Amino acid sequence: xxxxxxxxxxxxxxxxxxxxxxxLFRLGGELYGTPLMAVREVCExxxxxxxxxxxxxxxxxxNIRGEIVGVIDLRVRLGYSQTESKTLAMMVFGTEEGxxxxxxxxxxxxxxxxxxxxDTKPRIxxxxxxxxxxxxxxxxxHLVTLIDLKEVLEKEEVTNIRNVxxxxx
Amino acid sequence: xxxxxxxxxxxxxxxxxxxxxxDWERHCLAIQKEVSSQSLDALFRSAxxxxxxxxxxxxxxxxxxxxLAEDMINLMRDRHELANAEGISILLGAQNILLQWRQIxxxxxxxxxxxxxxxxxxxxxxxKDRSTGAARVEQAFGVFxxxxxxxxxxxxxxxxxxxxxxxQSQESIxxxxxxxxxxxxxxxxxSTQQATINHCLKTNRMSERICxxxxxxxxxxxxELQLQTMxxxxxxxxxxxxxxxxxxxxxxxxQGKNITIIVQGAEVEMDKSVIDRMTDPLxxxxxxxxxxxxEPKGSRPSQKPAGATITLTASKSASGVQIELADDxxxxxxxxxxxxxxxxxxxxxxxxxxxxxxxxxxxxxxxSTAEKLTDISGRGVGLDVVRRMVDELEGTLEIQSELGHxxxxxxxxxxxxxxxxxxxxxxxGQHYVVPIQEVAEVIDLRxxxxxxxxxxxxxxALREKAVTICPLQAFIPDTKPHTSLxxxxxxxxxxxxxxxxxxxxxxxxxxxxxxxxxVVGQQPILIRKLAxxxxxxxxxxxxxxxxxxxxxxxxSPKVFARQYLSDKxxx
Numbered sequence: 001x002x003x004x005x006x007x008x009x010x011x012x013x014x015x016x017x018x019x020x021x022x023x024l025f026r027l028g029g030e031l032y033g034t035p036l037m038a039v040r041e042v043c044e045x046x047x048x049x050x051x052x053x054x055x056x057x058x059x060x061x062x063n064i065r066g067e068i069v070g071v072i073d074l075r076v077r078l079g080y081s082q083t084e085s086k087t088l089a090m091m092v093f094g095t096e097e098g099x100x101x102x103x104x105x106x107x108x109x110x111x112x113x114x115x116x117x118x119d120t121k122p123r124i125x126x127x128x129x130x131x132x133x134x135x136x137x138x139x140x141x142h143l144v145t146l147i148d149l150k151e152v153l154e155k156e157e158v159t160n161i162r163n164v165x166x167x168x169x
Numbered sequence: 170x171x172x173x174x175x176x177x178x179x180x181x182x183x184x185x186x187x188x189x190x191x192d193w194e195r196h197c198l199a200i201q202k203e204v205s206s207q208s209l210d211a212l213f214r215s216a217x218x219x220x221x222x223x224x225x226x227x228x229x230x231x232x233x234x235x236x237l238a239e240d241m242i243n244l245m246r247d248r249h250e251l252a253n254a255e256g257i258s259i260l261l262g263a264q265n266i267l268l269q270w271r272q273i274x275x276x277x278x279x280x281x282x283x284x285x286x287x288x289x290x291x292x293x294x295x296x297k298d299r300s301t302g303a304a305r306v307e308q309a310f311g312v313f314x315x316x317x318x319x320x321x322x323x324x325x326x327x328x329x330x331x332x333x334x335x336x337q338s339q340e341s342i343x344x345x346x347x348x349x350x351x352x353x354x355x356x357x358x359x360s361t362q363q364a365t366i367n368h369c370l371k372t373n374r375m376s377e378r379i380c381x382x383x384x385x386x387x388x389x390x391x392x393e394l395q396l397q398t399m400x401x402x403x404x405x406x407x408x409x410x411x412x413x414x415x416x417x418x419x420x421x422x423x424q425g426k427n428i429t430i431i432v433q434g435a436e437v438e439m440d441k442s443v444i445d446r447m448t449d450p451l452x453x454x455x456x457x458x459x460x461x462x463x464e465p466k467g468s469r470p471s472q473k474p475a476g477a478t479i480t481l482t483a484s485k486s487a488s489g490v491q492i493e494l495a496d497d498x499x500x501x502x503x504x505x506x507x508x509x510x511x512x513x514x515x516x517x518x519x520x521x522x523x524x525x526x527x528x529x530x531x532x533x534x535x536x537s538t539a540e541k542l543t544d545i546s547g548r549g550v551g552l553d554v555v556r557r558m559v560d561e562l563e564g565t566l567e568i569q570s571e572l573g574h575x576x577x578x579x580x581x582x583x584x585x586x587x588x589x590x591x592x593x594x595x596x597x598g599q600h601y602v603v604p605i606q607e608v609a610e611v612i613d614l615r616x617x618x619x620x621x622x623x624x625x626x627x628x629x630a631l632r633e634k635a636v637t638i639c640p641l642q643a644f645i646p647d648t649k650p651h652t653s654l655x656x657x658x659x660x661x662x663x664x665x666x667x668x669x670x671x672x673x674x675x676x677x678x679x680x681x682x683x684x685x686x687x688v689v690g691q692q693p694i695l696i697r698k699l700a701x702x703x704x705x706x707x708x709x710x711x712x713x714x715x716x717x718x719x720x721x722x723x724x725s726p727k728v729f730a731r732q733y734l735s736d737k738x739x740x
Contacts, residue, residue: 097701158702
């Protein structure tokens with residue numbers, strides 16, 4: 001988050017502002033959010049090239065400006081149904097093992113949610129380990145589950161994509 | 170004396186030092202073969218220049234150490250008999266220390282290792298001893314006074330001179346300026362053509378001759394640009410061979426073996442990344458050759474020349490660069506290999522195994538026929554590492570050996586790895602890319618009759634040899650149902666009108682075929698590594714982007730073929 005390569009020096013206030021920004025996306029009917037600054041980019045859904053011997057939630061790879069990027073279907077991962085939709089979108093995160101995209105039903109936009117408004121100890125059922133759930137916030141009277149997607153991808157997904165149980169031939 | 174080191178200058182010096190030290194090594198190895206004033210002078214010049222540059226950037230300790238070595242070389246220039254095996258090994262030792270010292274200065278190693286400091290002291294003592302041995306000459310030169318030497322020992326290099334040079338982990342290649350001039354020229358021409366195309370686009374004259382010509386030119390220039398850019402990565406093998414020669418020399422010294430190393434074809438060029446990746450495997454093979462290949466001191470048969478020979482040859486071949494490593498040692502004993510293979514469960518007792526297969530066992534992980542592990546090549550890295558690297562680079566590796574007469578390893582590596590010619594195929598309803606180098610031939614199964622059919626595949630007679638054809642699909646299982654989110658490449662329509670292709674893979678003489686749906690085309694591709702999270706699946710060596718913009722996985726049918734052949738034994 002250090003913008004030293006430009007002349008623009010973010011003030012402490014700016015940084016705090018950024019900290020409060022979340023990218024909102026929808027899975028099924030539910031609203032989720034993830035810290036905006038951790039998202040590398042957002043792109044339209046494109047057809048995915050499947051890779052053999054990988055888990056079901058790993059759809060395959062796509063070509064983003066000449067870079068080959070893996071894609072995970074968050075809906076499969078989190079137990080929602082894979083419905084067809086024209087609003088499908090991808091959030092791309094940079095992980096230590098390379099860029100990784102995550103598919104959501106739709107992206108809702110960016111919202112500022114103040115720390116004070118986040119319930120950090122929510123009691124919710126989720127397939128995501130509770131340690132990656134940052135809390136539940138409110139956005140225009142809707143509840144938003146805030147998860148640290150980048151951490152989830154980095155710590156949980158990256159090591160589990162290869163399907164080791166199925167042996168070739 | 171400058172106290173403050175200018176980091177930037179030091180960095181430049183250290184970069185240069187690695188070259189000079191390589192020269193140093195080369196001259197030493199030359200002198201070791203034949204003492205000549207010419208090579209001694211060259212060695213002296215290397216040392217002298219390095220000393221001068223070290224001083225100029227303020228590395229006085231470094232310079233003083235070189236000075237000691239330089240004095241010794243000077244003694245040798247006057248009295249050639251001093252340039253004996255012992256003398257050379259001291260100079261090579263000094264070179265080694267300077268290299269390690271350089272490494273420390275680069276900040277890569279952190280604090281000096283005790284071993285390093287000890288060696289450093291030891292060498293200095295050796296140098297001093299040598300000088301007292303040549304007392305007369307020493308007086309004449311007035312070097313090696315005690316003060317200087319003790320001062321040198323105290324100055325532990327890293328503490329005294331650890332410069333804060335940014336670590337130079339970035340790979341760099343030295344490129345002749347002329348190669349860059351060529352690139353500049355091509356790019357200049359290319360932009361002219363592009364301007365023409367742009368102009369035609371704006372004025373709506375895209376279909377006119379002037380424009381189509383420009384597009385054709387641009388295409389040609391782009392191809393040229395690609396070739397020239399790849400040529401930038403080509404480096405000759407002299408550095409690698411020198412290093413291997415040094416390794417052979419060191420091991421031979423350690424074991425008291427009398428070995429001559431012959432190096433041929435060091436001027437052959439190869440992609441730098443191939444050279445870098447093959448360095449460790451080749452070092453291992455050379456160690457192996459000296460350690461296990463050549464008979465131990467005293468047990469070499471009398472009918473053979475007393476001095477053993479190791480030959481390292483590089484040459485250009487049709488499929489890339491061929492590197493041969495031959496020794497005239499004891500050769501591989503097939504019985505020993507079989508015994509070991511049986512004990513590891515790789516073969517059955519009393520089984521008839523062709524010689525080629527027997528040698529193949531040597532590449533199995535954990536395989537070592539040496540009864541006792543020596544310090545030199547028994548470190549748990551075996552030939553399997555060599556095999557894996559050669560496979561990764563899409564090369565080939567073969568062994569020829571005659572018991573009692575020696576062993577020859579032949580490695581063929583592609584000249585460059587980043588762009589390869591490939592075959593795009595349709596299998597399992599998806600496009601896959603196969604490096605053409607791995608495919609011996611592609612046949613149309615319709616023109617062959619199927620001799621027999623088993624669960625694992627069908628057998629056809631290919632030029633009077635039985636070849637098993639199995640579906641490629643078996644090796645790229647679809648672990649999940651297709652969803653509408655995924656691409657689907659077109660299936661062939663009618664069964665009869667289209668060919669039924671199969672690629673034939675040759676694994677050291679044994680042939681296996683893989684049947685697939687359709688040959689889509691042939692195209693040069695730029696290999697990209699698979700992202701970490703999907704890398705390492707055997708047989709899926711990389712990825713690329715096809716002409717259509719669609720990403721595709723690069724398959725390695727050789728890996729599948731080996732998998733198939735080894736499975737066959739089990740069943």
